[in-house]
Every structure is written in C-alpha cells, then in structure tokens.
Amino acid sequence: MSVNDPFTEGLELGWKVTDGASLTENQTIEADVVVIGTGAGGGTSAEILARAGLSVILVEEGGLYHQKDFKMNELTAYASLYQDGMSRVTQDGAIAILQGRCVGGSTTVNWTSSFRTPDETLNYWANQLGMGDLTPDAMAPWFDGREQRHNIEPWAVDPNTNNDVLRQGCEQLGYAWQIIPRNVKGCWNLGYCGVGCPTNAKQGALTTTIPGALANDTTLIHRLRADRLVMNQDRIDHLLASAMSADGVSPSGVTVTLKARHFVVAASAIGSPGLLLRSDIPDPFNRIGKRSFLHPVNATTAIMPEKVEPYYGAPQSIYSDEFNFKEGVDGPAGFKLEVPPLHPAMSAGVIPHHGQKQIDAMTNLPWTQxxxxxxxxxxxxxxxxGNVSLRGDGSPVLDYPISDYLWTGLRKAFGIMAELQFAAGARKVSFVHMDSDWYSSWAEASAALDKLPMEAHRVRLFTAHQMGGCGMGRHPENSVVSSFGEHHHVSNLSVHDASIFPTSIGANPQLSVYALAARNSSRLASKLTG
Amino acid sequence: MTQPSSCPDTPTDVAKLDRRSFLKTGLGGTLFLGAVSTTMTLTGCASSPSERLPAVGTRMDARYQFRFLTDTDIEIFEALLPAILGPSLPEQPQSRRLIIAHTIERMDAGITQFGPANQSELRRLLDLLGFSLTRITIARVWSSWPDVTTGEAEAFLQRWQNSSIGLFNNGYMALVKISNVAFYGHQDQWHLSGYPGPPQWAVEALPQFKNA
Known part of the structure; x- marks a missing residue:
C-alpha cells in the first residue's frame, strides 16, 4: 500500500477506529463531545475540538473506505459510498439525490469545487435575515483558514474539453466565466473524484480533518447509526446508536450508548433534521425539517465535433455566474453554470430513455459534452x-415540491445551456427531459423548448447539494439554531453542517460548510475549555 | 423457498380494486401499492428472494445468491430488458440469455444497498407488476411476464413514459434507471458507449491495483 495513505499509516500507528459491524456486545462510551457525521461539518468540528484538548467521539453511519478501496469503478462506488446505494430521491421520486454515506461524507465523493459563500448570499443573510455577524468581511478569515487547510486554489491545469466547451460558449456569447478553485494537492487530473479519489489528492475530510482529529484525542466509530438523542431535563444526556451489520444496511442488534457534555450534529441536511425529529428535540414553532434547499439541477447534453472524453480530467474546472445574481439576489431564480463528468453508469442513469434512444445517447459518450x-x-x-419528515421506520425523507418560480428558472437555464453548447460548436443538443429530441441548431432547440412541459418526472432533476432543515436565525419563531449553530432551546446541542443554511448558497457548498463549522467549532471549543 | 401452490392468484381483498380506484388515490397511490404487498403477505404469498440457478453455466460454486429479486421479479426483467436495452443486446440466443441473466444479478446486488425504505418502494412497484390483477388493470400487460413479447414490453414502457400520471413516469424511470445503470455501467458493456475504462497508466501506477 502507498506510504501516502494517511488512513493506512494512522491505523498502523494505533488510531482509535472501530467498525460498528465488529461489535458484539452493547456498550456505553463517553467523551467530552460526540460529533455525529464525518463530512465537511463533522470532520472540521472534530479536528478543532480535539486540537483544543477535548476528547471526541466521531460517529458515522456509513463505512470506512480509503485509498485501497478506490478503484475508479462506478458500480462498486455508487453501492458503497452513496446514500441508499445512489437510489436516494425526493419523496415523489422527481429529484435524484447524490449524497455521500461513508467516512468523509459527501467530501469523499464530491467533484472538489470549493467556492466561498457568495457575497450576495452573505449580505442577504446579514441584511434580510438579521445575521450581521456573517458578513463577507467577518467570514473572510474563516474562508482563508479553510482554503489553507484544504489546499483550495483555482485549478492551474488546462480544463478538460468538457469544461472548455463551457468556457468557449461563454467567450462566444460574451458571458462571464471563471476558473473553479479545487481542494486538491498533487492531483493526477484523472477524473474519478466522484467514486473516491484514487490518489489521495483530494483534500476532503477523509485526508485532512479526520486524520487531524484521530491524531489527537478522537475515536471514530463507523457503521454506527445515530438513532436518538435522549434528553434529561433540558439537556441531552446521551445518544443511542445502532451498530450496522457487515452489509452496512441493516442494524446488527448491538446498541451503543454515547455520553458527552456536548453533542454536535453534522449528519447532513437530510440526516440532521431526521435525527432531531426522531429525538423529539424541543421545537415549539415546528421549525425542524422546514426550508430544505437543493440547488435543483437540470442539464443538457451536446454532441461535439471533436472528442470530449468527458470521463477524463478534473471534473469541474470552469463555471459561469453570468445568470446567478444578475436579476437581483431575490429576483427570478438565478443559476450557476457548471459541467458534470460523464462516466457510463452515471450517464445511463441520467438519460431518461430506453431502447434505441438510449443507445443513440450512450454510443456517443466520447463526443458528449x-x-x-x-x-x-x-x-x-x-x-x-422542501420539508424533511420521518417515514414509519424513522428514516428521513425530503418532500420537495417544485414551484412555478423554479420551473421558470429551469426552463431559462435549459435555453441558455443549449445556446452555449451551439455557440461552442455543438453538432446537436438534447435537453435531459423525457420528451426531448436531438436538435441541430439553437433556433430548432429553442422552438422545441417552448413546447416542452416543465413537469416533475418529465424533466430529469438532480441535486448534489442538500441544505437547510435546521436553519439558523435570530429568532426561535423562524429558525432552529443561532448563527453559531447553537440550538435555541437545548444548551448542549449544536448543529454544524449545511442544514443550518437559511437559504441555498448559490455555489457548491463544501467550503461554506467548512468555514462555518470552523468558526462555530472554535467558539464551542473555547466555551467547553474555558 | 418457492411460493406455495395454494397461493391464490387474485387475493379477494384487492380483487375489487381496479384501475379507476387506483387513479382516484392520486399521489396516495402508494397506499394502494402497499395494499397489494400487504395482502400478498397476509395470504402467505410473501415474496422471497429467488433461488434460481444462473441461466447459463450452472457451476454450483459460481452460483449467484439473489438477495432481493424474486422469481417473479426476474421474469419481469427478463421480459423488459429486451425492450429497455434493445439492439444493445446480442442476437445470438446463448450470449443474449447470459447477458440478461448477469444484468439482473447486478441489479439485485445494487438493490441490496438501497436501504429498507427504497427497497420497500421498489417491492411495491414490482409486486404491482407481478401480481396478475394489477399487472392487467394497472400496467395493462395482458400476458403473464414469461409470455410478454418485446413488442408488448415496449408498449408498456411507452405507456408509462408518456402517461400524464406522475406515478407512472416515476415507475418508468425506476425500471429503466436500474436496468440501464446495471447494463451500461458494467465493464462488459463499456465498449457499447466507447468508454475505455480508467487510464491504464494510472492503474499500473496505483498501489490498490497491485496483487489484485
């Protein structure tokens, strides 16, 4: 095994890492802080708290996978690293949810795009939502710090063709474009970020903050599902958790009781509200699970005259914010333009056809942008x-109705994306929509788009960014936590993940989560050690 | 375990339900799907994973152990895959059978990671298709699945794809998505999309591929 794999080295050094599936007896363990979730928020929190001298237990429902497991294979990666084996959807099935379920959370499988929270968003939170402590100036040092910690820099290598087509289209039409900052160190430019970085170049939680926490006083227990926070009077007394079996899906029957002075929930915008709802955490204004956001994603595909090979190279390196805030932060729905990598399983699952139409789309993969x-x-x-609620079995589910306001934005985005692809020289373009054909000119595509129904299921929609559901704010009437992630009613409970965002971000959220979790964990650490 | 032969084909509890009453349930249609599954269980027709042998090459030690799909589910996909995959399947009967069998095994393997909630959604969908009353009244597939022609399977897929009812569109996407991903996503079919696989130089340089 490579000498560069921090997990292999750390395990040899005696890091305290336990696979829940190996537990055979019920047990009780204790630490200063229990952190639930090991993604962008949980990893950051654990490292900062542990470095401050606190003992930490990190709890993760998914399994521990690291370099030895990352073999650039879609089918195994989707089954093991993603929520519900990549089958997670919103309640009516209309939006496919891409979300990590493994040590490192979504940072283990994301495409490494690392944006600061846009100034427009922070100013909206400050001016409209009363969080004056989160202005761009106030947050700048936290972004600086996290950019260093995760080695975030604009991608210095030429974009792959898939991304360059977006750049060319923007150039042709006079739209703004920029280079995406990525959290990588010594990246081989392979293109497999979404199935677990095979070279450890990706500086997600798995290779940075979790090793940082484990090198201090932290215990990681993976394949352990947080079932319920149990209150005693007005404080949380302990967390009840279920060990999973070796299949990673079903509980083994072994339970673990985790006691701590403080509990940090960082189980994602679906998992965190789910845990709080299961725990009957005081919620007098019925705010838990409300205002969940997704950055709903639609897409177009183009056949280019030259080979694109959209499966190779840094998956995301160019973006355009031309239409993101153009009509005002709270005007008609704005959108950020990026490109997705296309490997065969992902492509086959995204293209909403069968038979000859599916074959026609698939056989052109090397030329597809x-x-x-x-x-x-x-x-x-x-x-x-949307709204996160609990199913009969206690698992969380997100209901996300798509309003006409969003459909208007999605239709406009379809048009702009097709226009960009034709401007970059596309031979033909198709909307990722059940009723779309291939169109050979912008005029033809535009005319067809006017007639395409903007309806759930017919438009294929996705989300890789789950946000909200435990929104932050000044008043308990309309929020769950403060702008420091402190629960309004339970003094030893904090939420440190994307669930506290009171709106979506308007950019890939990983750096927003890192920065806010770092800020809020530093404050928590000084409180607990003070 | 195979289904007991006394298992009624149309449990009386749900026999009175027809397509109209299904549609009336609207978004609550899943309630109806739940009723099918519950009735199947109560009448002793609970589905259990198939114990069937692989279609081809029945070396016992190479046998795939199904963990989710039942005999009926497998018949459904054997009928649907020729329409879903179309000319991507080889004509030659032996290799065609083999590829269909392997694709269904991979689908089963993928479904085991879906988690209980999504598995039960899929179970409802497959029970609806597998239970002859609902197969006929709701999916409007008249023949039992082993007798369904590729043309009939194609017509069924088109009905659900083009339906104005979101539940059917959703069912269509669920069926084609798991089929397409298991088929085109596997190394044996990468050539169909022209995907060359991970760069060979990286595979040769990386430690996790050594001793494989």
Whole structure:
C-alpha cells in the first residue's frame, strides 16, 4: 500500500477506529463531545475540538473506505459510498439525490469545487435575515483558514474539453466565466473524484480533518447509526446508536450508548433534521425539517465535433455566474453554470430513455459534452424549499415540491445551456427531459423548448447539494439554531453542517460548510475549555 | 423457498380494486401499492428472494445468491430488458440469455444497498407488476411476464413514459434507471458507449491495483 495513505499509516500507528459491524456486545462510551457525521461539518468540528484538548467521539453511519478501496469503478462506488446505494430521491421520486454515506461524507465523493459563500448570499443573510455577524468581511478569515487547510486554489491545469466547451460558449456569447478553485494537492487530473479519489489528492475530510482529529484525542466509530438523542431535563444526556451489520444496511442488534457534555450534529441536511425529529428535540414553532434547499439541477447534453472524453480530467474546472445574481439576489431564480463528468453508469442513469434512444445517447459518450445549471433556491417567497419528515421506520425523507418560480428558472437555464453548447460548436443538443429530441441548431432547440412541459418526472432533476432543515436565525419563531449553530432551546446541542443554511448558497457548498463549522467549532471549543 | 401452490392468484381483498380506484388515490397511490404487498403477505404469498440457478453455466460454486429479486421479479426483467436495452443486446440466443441473466444479478446486488425504505418502494412497484390483477388493470400487460413479447414490453414502457400520471413516469424511470445503470455501467458493456475504462497508466501506477 502507498506510504501516502494517511488512513493506512494512522491505523498502523494505533488510531482509535472501530467498525460498528465488529461489535458484539452493547456498550456505553463517553467523551467530552460526540460529533455525529464525518463530512465537511463533522470532520472540521472534530479536528478543532480535539486540537483544543477535548476528547471526541466521531460517529458515522456509513463505512470506512480509503485509498485501497478506490478503484475508479462506478458500480462498486455508487453501492458503497452513496446514500441508499445512489437510489436516494425526493419523496415523489422527481429529484435524484447524490449524497455521500461513508467516512468523509459527501467530501469523499464530491467533484472538489470549493467556492466561498457568495457575497450576495452573505449580505442577504446579514441584511434580510438579521445575521450581521456573517458578513463577507467577518467570514473572510474563516474562508482563508479553510482554503489553507484544504489546499483550495483555482485549478492551474488546462480544463478538460468538457469544461472548455463551457468556457468557449461563454467567450462566444460574451458571458462571464471563471476558473473553479479545487481542494486538491498533487492531483493526477484523472477524473474519478466522484467514486473516491484514487490518489489521495483530494483534500476532503477523509485526508485532512479526520486524520487531524484521530491524531489527537478522537475515536471514530463507523457503521454506527445515530438513532436518538435522549434528553434529561433540558439537556441531552446521551445518544443511542445502532451498530450496522457487515452489509452496512441493516442494524446488527448491538446498541451503543454515547455520553458527552456536548453533542454536535453534522449528519447532513437530510440526516440532521431526521435525527432531531426522531429525538423529539424541543421545537415549539415546528421549525425542524422546514426550508430544505437543493440547488435543483437540470442539464443538457451536446454532441461535439471533436472528442470530449468527458470521463477524463478534473471534473469541474470552469463555471459561469453570468445568470446567478444578475436579476437581483431575490429576483427570478438565478443559476450557476457548471459541467458534470460523464462516466457510463452515471450517464445511463441520467438519460431518461430506453431502447434505441438510449443507445443513440450512450454510443456517443466520447463526443458528449454536458452542461448543468444549479438553481439558487430559497431567496424568494415563491421558493420556500422542501420539508424533511420521518417515514414509519424513522428514516428521513425530503418532500420537495417544485414551484412555478423554479420551473421558470429551469426552463431559462435549459435555453441558455443549449445556446452555449451551439455557440461552442455543438453538432446537436438534447435537453435531459423525457420528451426531448436531438436538435441541430439553437433556433430548432429553442422552438422545441417552448413546447416542452416543465413537469416533475418529465424533466430529469438532480441535486448534489442538500441544505437547510435546521436553519439558523435570530429568532426561535423562524429558525432552529443561532448563527453559531447553537440550538435555541437545548444548551448542549449544536448543529454544524449545511442544514443550518437559511437559504441555498448559490455555489457548491463544501467550503461554506467548512468555514462555518470552523468558526462555530472554535467558539464551542473555547466555551467547553474555558 | 418457492411460493406455495395454494397461493391464490387474485387475493379477494384487492380483487375489487381496479384501475379507476387506483387513479382516484392520486399521489396516495402508494397506499394502494402497499395494499397489494400487504395482502400478498397476509395470504402467505410473501415474496422471497429467488433461488434460481444462473441461466447459463450452472457451476454450483459460481452460483449467484439473489438477495432481493424474486422469481417473479426476474421474469419481469427478463421480459423488459429486451425492450429497455434493445439492439444493445446480442442476437445470438446463448450470449443474449447470459447477458440478461448477469444484468439482473447486478441489479439485485445494487438493490441490496438501497436501504429498507427504497427497497420497500421498489417491492411495491414490482409486486404491482407481478401480481396478475394489477399487472392487467394497472400496467395493462395482458400476458403473464414469461409470455410478454418485446413488442408488448415496449408498449408498456411507452405507456408509462408518456402517461400524464406522475406515478407512472416515476415507475418508468425506476425500471429503466436500474436496468440501464446495471447494463451500461458494467465493464462488459463499456465498449457499447466507447468508454475505455480508467487510464491504464494510472492503474499500473496505483498501489490498490497491485496483487489484485
């Protein structure tokens, strides 16, 4: 095994890492802080708290996978590293949810795009939502710090063709474009970020903050599902957790009781509200699970005259914010333009056809370019987001109705993306929509788009960015936690993940989570050690 | 375990339900799907994973152990895959059978990671298709699955794809998505999309591929 794999080295050095599936007896363990979730928020929190001298237990429902497991294979990666084996969807099935379920959370499988929270978003939170402590100036040092910790820099290598088509289209049409900052160190430019970085170049939680925590006083227990926070009077007394079996899906029957002075929930915008709802955490204004946001994503595909090989090279290196805030932060739905990598399983699952139409789309994969739009949700009264609730078995599910406001933004994004692809020389373009054909000119595509129904299921929609559901704010009437992630009613409970965002971000959220978790964990550490 | 032969084909509890009453349930249609599954269980027709042998090459030690798909589910996909995959399947009967069998095994392996909630959603969908009353009244597939022609399978897929009812569109996407991913996503079919696989130089340089 490579000498560069921090997990292999650390395990040899005696890091305290336990596979829940190996537990055979119920047990009780204790630490200063229990952190639930090991993604962008949980990893950051654990490292900062542990470095401050606190003992930490990190709990992760998914398994521990690291370099030895990352073999650039889609089918095994989707089954092992993603929520519900990549089958997670919103309640009515209309939006496919891409979300990590492994040590490192979504940072283990994301495409490494690392944006600061846009100034427009922070100013909206400060001016409209009363969080004056989160202005761009106030947050700048936290972004600086996290950019260093995760080695975030604009990608210095030439973009792959898939990304360069977006750049060319923007150049042709006079739209703004920029280079994406990525959290990588010594990246081989392979293109397999989404199935677990095979070279440890990706500086996600798995290779940075979790090793940092484990090198201090932290215990990691993976394949352990947080079931319920149990209160005693007005404080949380302990967490009840279920060990999973070796299959990673079903509980083994062994339970673990975790006691601590403080509990940090960082189980994602679906998992965190789910845990709080299961725990009957005081919620007098019924705010838990409300205002969940997704950056709903739609996409177009283009056949280019030259080979694109969209499966190779840094998956995301060019973006355009031309349409993100153009009509005002709270105007018609804005969107950020990026490209997705295309490997065969992902492509086959995204293209909504069968038979000859599916074959026609698949056989052109080496010449296929795809563009996607991340629609900025949550800034307008007609974009109130979705709602996380519990199924009968206690698992969380997200209901996300798509409002006309969002459909208008999605339709506009379809048009702009097709226009960009034709401007970059596309031979033909198709909307990722059940009723779309291939169109050979912008005029033809535009005319067809006017007639395409903007309806759930017919438009294929995705999300890789789950946000909100435990929103932060000044008043308990309309929020769950403060802008420091402190629960309004339970003094030893904090939430340190994307669930505290009161709107969507308007950019890939990983750096926003890192920065806010770092800020809030530093404050928590000084409180607990003070 | 195979289904007991006394298992009624149309449990009386749900026999009175027809397509109209299904549609009336609207978004609550899943309630109906739940009723099918519950009735199947109560009448002793609970589905258990198939114990069937692989279609081809029945070396016992190479046998795939199904963990989710039942005999009926497998018949459904054997009928649907020729329409879903179309000319991507080889004509030659032996290799065609083999590829269909392996694709269904991979689907089963993938479904085991879906988790209980999504598995039960899929179970409802497959029970609806597998239970002859609902197969006929809701999916409008008249023949039992082993007798369904590729043309009939194609017509069924088109009905659900083009339906104005979101539940059917959703069912269509669920069926084609798991089929397409298991088929085109596997190394044996990469040539169909022209995907060359991970760069060979990286495979040769990386430690996790050594001793494989």
């Amino acid at each position: 795809s563009t996607l739009a991340l629609v900025r949700d949550g800034f307008h009264p007609d974009s109130p987001g």
